[in-house]
Structure formats: structure tokens, C-alpha cells
Amino acid sequence: MITLMNSFRTLLQSSDLKATPARLAVLSFLDNNKSPLDADAIFAHLREEHDEADKATIYRILETFVAKGLLKRLEFGEGKYRYELAGDDHHHLICENCGKIEDISDCNISDLEADIKQKKNFLVKRHSLEFYGLCQNCQR
Amino acid sequence: MITLMNSFRTLLQSSDLKATPARLAVLSFLDNNKSPLDADAIFAHLREEHDEADKATIYRILETFVAKGLLKRLEFGEGKYRYELAGDDHHHLICENCGKIEDISDCNISDLEADIKQKKNFLVKRHSLEFYGLCQNCQR
DNA sequence: TTGATATTTGCAAATAAGTTGCATTTGTGA
DNA sequence: TCACAAATGCAACTTATTTGCAAATATCAA
Numbered sequence A, B: 001m002i003t004l005m006n007s008f009r010t011l012l013q014s015s016d017l018k019a020t021p022a023r024l025a026v027l028s029f030l031d032n033n034k035s036p037l038d039a040d041a042i043f044a045h046l047r048e049e050h051d052e053a054d055k056a057t058i059y060r061i062l063e064t065f066v067a068k069g070l071l072k073r074l075e076f077g078e079g080k081y082r083y084e085l086a087g088d089d090h091h092h093l094i095c096e097n098c099g100k101i102e103d104i105s106d107c108n109i110s111d112l113e114a115d116i117k118q119k120k121n122f123l124v125k126r127h128s129l130e131f132y133g134l135c136q137n138c139q140r
Numbered sequence C: 001t002t003g004a005t006a007t008t009t010g011c012a013a014a015t016a017a018g019t020t021g022c023a024t025t026t027g028t029g030a
Numbered sequence D: 001t002c003a004c005a006a007a008t009g010c011a012a013c014t015t016a017t018t019t020g021c022a023a024a025t026a027t028c029a030a
Helices: A002-014 A021-032 A039-048 A055-068 A110-120 B002-014 B021-032 B039-048 B055-068 B110-120
Strands: A071-075 A081-085 A091-095 A101-104 A123-134 B071-075 B081-085 B091-095 B101-104 B123-134
Touching: A002 A021, A021 A039, A021 A055, A021 A081, A039 A055, A039 A081, A055 A071, A055 A081, A071 A123, A101 B110, A110 A123, A110 B101, B002 B021, B021 B039, B021 B055, B021 B081, B039 B055, B039 B081, B055 B071, B055 B081, B071 B123, B110 B123
Parallel strands: A091 A123, B091 B123
Antiparallel strands: A071 A081, A091 A101, A123 B123, B071 B081, B091 B101
């Protein structure tokens, strides 16, 4: 735990960000959590953990982290953003019945991106790809 | 023009929806328009065309149309929804510099969806795939 | 063509997500 | 341990969207 927090500290410092309790708590919570979370879930968690932070602060932290590349901001058709730690590229399987969110890696769309440059002369910087359907449990 | 409006009438009727002026105007505007539009753009357009409708009405029309499968609801990382006529499957190229939105078809991810069923036992119903980058003009 | 009626709309108020200005507090390097 | 830029809290605000309810209207049958 101590080492984990230290690694978050280091991460923040190497991004020119001060290691404040709220920032450490946000990183730690997103790290513990498998699925992408929205601002309100993070806010609620910090409150429970007595790492309380104002909602404006949470939003500012998330914005800063996305700008620095520590987090990715995602949309799952809910009318709000979710956030996850930036790591290897992957996409999500979103169950429309129970809301469960799984990861998948190894989507191979770099070929497609090359195609796009070719055909449309559009330079792809990034993409979003999410799948909606039914998870194992909800298929019956 | 008259025939076009009649086809929208027919479309609405076959979806068990009354052909109101606002609904016809929304369909017509989205049909004329190449890129997906948000509720406010539609609202503003109808006002200009003197097909004025309340914003709540616009939102309800859009919601109804999506539910009936006439429209697709999209998100481009803007914190709001955009809508386009449902048609052949395609995805979008969103220019991060000028905001221009182009379409691309023929993305081949049905293979990937089969993979997902295989590996994760997740049943994909639909997906969202959007590309962000620089359009031809904005690359220099 | 006219009524009856269920559907749709307008209006106003409410909610949800996210943002902003500003005074105060706090990490951090000297 | 001090100074100061950076970060936070608070409150007010904006933007996107939703909801309740009464009034208006498209449609269908007579």
C-alpha cells in the first residue's frame, strides 16, 4: 500500500502535478477498480473513505489527469463521461442488461486506420470503439 | 419536395407515429444534412424555417425516433448527443481541429464480434466506432 | 366532413452533469 | 520553516436533458 501510494506520488510528480490527498485517492480508486467510473462514483467513494473532496475539485482533477494523459475519458451512451487509468489500448463490452463493463484488448484496427489515410486522407490520432450487448450472465 | 415529405409521412405512419409538422421538419432537416446534429442545432434550424417547436418537443421527437429505429444517437466526446438518420452502418471521422465530420463505411469488425462471442461469451448487439484526428485541410 | 380520442405539443419547472470566479489553503523547493 | 505557485472549497452558473400537466391536434370511424 505504501509503495503503491509512492508510485502514484511519483507519477504525479513526473507529470508536474502536486501530490494532494484527493489526487492520490482518485488514482488509487481508479487503480483498484476494474471498470471505468464517472465523476459522481469517484466523488461518492472519496466521501466514504473520508478523503472527501468537493465535486468541482473532482472535475478539475479528472480534467487535469486527462490532459496529462494519466486518464482516458470515455463515453458509453449514458450522457456523461467515465474515466479509467490510461494503459494499454483496449475497448469495452457493455452489457445493456446489467451494466457490467468488461475489457477486450487486441482489436486490430490499425489496418483500418491506414486505409482511412489512404482513402480519405484523414489522419487518425485516436479512436473510440465500444461494444454493446449481453454479457454471459444476461444471455439467458 | 412534395414526394419527399410524403415519404417521411409514410415512414412515420409505418412506425405508428403521427405525422406532425415538427416531426416532418426534423426528418427533413436530418435528411438534408450530411453530418450528425445535436438537439440544439435542430431546434435552431426549425426556428429559422418557421417550423418552430419547443425544445422539450425536439427532445421527445428525437427520443421517440431513436426508440423506433429511425435515428441513431451518437456521442463524439462533446458531452451531448448527436443524431443522424439510421441507414447503412458507417462510422465517423471527426476532425479535432475544425470539427468537420465525415463518414466512412466498410469497417469490417463483424469478425471481431465473432471473436468476442468466442473468447468472452459476450453477445454483441451493436457497437460504436469513431475516429478522431485531422481532416485533409487541417493537416497543414 | 365532422367528432371522438389517443397522441403530441408547449410551457414552466426540475434535474443532472459539468464549469467558473474567487478567496483560502496547502504542497513543495529554497 | 518560509514563500509562492498550485490546488481546493464554496457558491453560483451554464448546458443538456427530462418531466408534469393542461391545451392542441392528427387520425380514424361514422
